[in-house]
Amino acid sequence: MNKPDLKNLSLDQLTDFTAGLGLPAFRARQIFSWLYRPGIRNFVQMTDIAKELRLRLEERAEFSSFEPAVLERSEDGTIKFGFLLNDGNLVETVLISEEDRHTLCVSSQVGCAMDCAFCLTGSMGFKRNLSPAEMVNQVCAVQEYLHTEGRGVLNNLVFMGMGEPLANLDNLLIALAILTEQRGLDFSDRRITVSTCGLVPKMRELGLNTTVNLAVSLHSVDNEVRSRLMPINRTYGVEVLLAACREFPMPKRKRIMFEYILLAGINDSAADAELLARRLQGIRCKINLLPYNETPALAFKRSSVEQIEKFQQILWRAGYTVLIRNSRGADISAACGQLAGREKTDQP
Ligand code: SAH
Numbered sequence: 001m002n003k004p005d006l007k008n009l010s011l012d013q014l015t016d017f018t019a020g021l022g023l024p025a026f027r028a029r030q031i032f033s034w035l036y037r038p039g040i041r042n043f044v045q046m047t048d049i050a051k052e053l054r055l056r057l058e059e060r061a062e063f064s065s066f067e068p069a070v071l072e073r074s075e076d077g078t079i080k081f082g083f084l085l086n087d088g089n090l091v092e093t094v095l096i097s098e099e100d101r102h103t104l105c106v107s108s109q110v111g112c113a114m115d116c117a118f119c120l121t122g123s124m125g126f127k128r129n130l131s132p133a134e135m136v137n138q139v140c141a142v143q144e145y146l147h148t149e150g151r152g153v154l155n156n157l158v159f160m161g162m163g164e165p166l167a168n169l170d171n172l173l174i175a176l177a178i179l180t181e182q183r184g185l186d187f188s189d190r191r192i193t194v195s196t197c198g199l200v201p202k203m204r205e206l207g208l209n210t211t212v213n214l215a216v217s218l219h220s221v222d223n224e225v226r227s228r229l230m231p232i233n234r235t236y237g238v239e240v241l242l243a244a245c246r247e248f249p250m251p252k253r254k255r256i257m258f259e260y261i262l263l264a265g266i267n268d269s270a271a272d273a274e275l276l277a278r279r280l281q282g283i284r285c286k287i288n289l290l291p292y293n294e295t296p297a298l299a300f301k302r303s304s305v306e307q308i309e310k311f312q313q314i315l316w317r318a319g320y321t322v323l324i325r326n327s328r329g330a331d332i333s334a335a336c337g338q339l340a341g342r343e344k345t346d347q348p
Helices: 013-020 023-034 051-060 132-149 165-180 201-211 224-228 239-245 270-279 306-315
Strands: 068-072 077-084 090-098 101-105 109-111 125-131 156-159 192-196 213-216 256-260 285-291 322-324
Touching: 051 077, 068 213, 077 132, 090 132, 090 156, 101 256, 109 156, 109 224, 125 165, 132 165, 156 165, 165 201, 192 201, 192 256, 201 213, 201 239, 239 322, 256 306, 270 306, 306 322
Parallel strands: 101 156, 156 192, 192 213, 213 256, 256 285, 285 322
Antiparallel strands: 068 077, 077 090, 090 101, 109 125
């Protein structure tokens, strides 16, 4: 019999599971809080639980954890972790640190089915969804790393690694429930951002079920250009996507983050910026401009600094909050769009 991995369960689900073993709800809370502490690998370590019960739990359940198989450090301090999954796939997670603030870029799938023209993850194709435990374990492993190094704790989580998180929404929602549970990792919803290429029906479902921040990869508000860059636009075009953003259920204080990669000669003209400013009118948002990270495998070019700043100024003048995302970790292929999870060749 396959034992369930308890890290796939939200606290409610764990409570149901332990109830099935005849245990009261407080036991579930107790076990849950152990699961997410650094260094906990087996039930024996859960020392405030009676020994008999620990043995029973061991017979009926298990819980997984990640040890980094790859750890690469960039000159700028960014660290890319590679975790080997049970089926031999590799998943990548990127730790971006500014002084003592740490942001973790979490993956939601192995590969990606969205096939965006500029993205290396897209060009590797889709392998499979990550389970809730496989998303949460990326966070646990890096939290543990920071703890061991005496470097504090993770401040922010962004689901901007490999994969399209909303194409794996059921597992994502469980992972979010685990990550935000006070008795475990206790991330506030304000410190978690989920980024989507624009899976419109799933955006609404996310908004109805959570209050995490939403980021939308826009890259163009011209249907012809956007469809060429992002095939998803042929299903959910710019009008439909922006309408969904307008209607996105979110608390008053929140804003949607639009990500916009600047690709030389494709979407970076003054006219593009003006069109963007017009189309986003009335949406509570901030805009993140992403200088394109070039890759030899793809022909796209990064816009010049002057072009990027000009683009930013047009949006500023129209009243938007606009940041230029400073790209990190390019020397170790850890920057946006560079996660391709090269498989280890020694795997069967
Ligand atoms: N699938 C989700 C999550 C990926 S987030 C999404 O599309 O939002 C990764 C972000 O990096 C997205 O905004 C993506 O469009 C962007 N990106 C992809 N390739 C890039 C590249 N080469 N340079 C800069 N940004 C890139």
